[in-house]
Amino acid sequence: MRTGASPARFADLRKALGLCILSAFIAVAGPAHADMAEIKQRGEIKVATEDDYAPFNFIRDGKPAGFHAELLEDFKQYAAESGLKVNQEILPWTGLLAAVSGGQYDLAYTGALVTDERLRVFNFAPPFASAQHYYVKRAGDTRLGDIASLSGKTLGVQAGSALLARLPELEKMLKAQGGSLGKVVEYQSYPEAYADLANGRLDYVVNAVISVNDLVKARPGVFEKGMAVSGNGFAAWPVPKNSPELLTFTEGFMKKIRDNGRLKELQVKWFGEAFPDLPTEPITTQKQFHALAGLE
Structure with a gap:
């Protein structure tokens, strides 16, 4: 899968x-x-x-x-x-x-x-x-636990995707808590983004909830599901x-x-x-x- x-x-x-x-x-x-x-x-x-x-x-x-x-x-x-x-x-x-x-x-x-x-x-x-958007992090990364903790962190997302288009929602959430959206790295494919997340080049990746569930189910010791970062x-x-x-x-x-x-x-x-x-x-x-x- x-x-x-x-x-x-x-x-x-x-x-x-x-x-x-x-x-x-x-x-x-x-x-x-x-x-x-x-x-x-x-x-x-x-x-x-x-x-x-x-x-x-x-x-x-x-x-x-x-x-x-x-x-x-x-x-x-x-x-x-x-x-x-x-x-x-x-x-x-x-x-x-x-x-x-x-x-x-x-x-x-x-x-x-x-x-x-x-x-x-x-x-x-x-x-x-x-198809609500969630963030996914490395398993055991205790730095990230809520929306505020994402402030200033480097994130990965698919280039040209609906996920990228709705990042302003996360930016708005962060600003409401005194934070800011960090560096956004765009990828041609999600496997590339996940590889960089696993290797520590990214702090988190944003994807749709079903894809995040599928990823965590397949690689539970590597990745961990975070919180919703968009509306429905x-x-x-x-x-x-x-x-x-x-x-x-x-x-x-x-x-x-x-x-x-x-x-x-x-x-x-x-x-x-x-x-x-x-x-x-x-x-x-x-x-x-x-x-x-x-x-x-």
């Missing part, structure tokens, strides 16, 4: 976001996004996923594994109740969102983070996981803006697995904890996202 985010995943974030924004302009001319009438006519929901983003989707012993691999069977059963099949295709992350925004697929079946840029092109199904963040399925009925369909599915306990079961198994306070409604606007994430 990979610890942290895929090296390609955030290194190409600016490129992927650029493609999404471009797709938003193309949408004015009307790309063909299917809604439920067309989906029911063809008899299947076409979903795009990736296979290199543990613990969401990855390959173990030559077979798909992770949160989404298990949840796929539940989604197929839910779709079958409406007479539909689910056709899943695996794509590289760098082209996945652009393929969905361009109408080749109906939704992105992956752990995409909700961001302002993506909300220009997509609505998001109700979140299935937190969310991982959810992106659905094209002009597929509102499909968005409602995904909302029904998330409600079902939330009510029957299946979502909590898979969260604990794959993410290391349950997230009972996630929004239960789709996220469709930047204003709504900012309110939910505490960015206003």
